[in-house]
Amino acid sequence: xxKKADEYAIHxxxxxxxxxxxxxxxxxxxxxxxxxxxxPKADSNDFITVPIKNIQGEYMVVRxxxxxxxxxxxxxxxxxxxxxxx
Numbered sequence: 001x002x003k004k005a006d007e008y009a010i011h012x013x014x015x016x017x018x019x020x021x022x023x024x025x026x027x028x029x030x031x032x033x034x035x036x037x038x039x040p041k042a043d044s045n046d047f048i049t050v051p052i053k054n055i056q057g058e059y060m061v062v063r064x065x066x067x068x069x070x071x072x073x074x075x076x077x078x079x080x081x082x083x084x085x086x
Contacts, residue, residue, distance in 0.1 A: 005074030012050070012062065013069040020060065022052055023075070029053075030072065038064055 008027055012020045024030040029051075037048050047061040 003076060006077040007075045009073040009075050011071040011073065012067055013071070014062070015066045015068050020050075020062070022050055022060065024051075025053065027072070034070075038067070 005027075008024045008030055010022050010024060010030055012022070014020070024033070033051060041048055041064045043065050045063050045065050048064055050060040050062055052058055052060055
């Protein structure tokens, strides 16, 4: 049985060389934002909102035309404590 990701880290690579990371709880949440917000305005220089669901009171806007690449990374929370021994 394939392991289900706990959330998805979405890495946005911008034409300026900057990189931003946002997280979505499910791949379907990302696909909905991507299909409904980003794709229809892909060539636009008008700002669109990028949802940041895990940070209260903070938001991000981006010009869709400046996004040159998107990387989707599944994130798995393990039950093993991986803190380094001090």
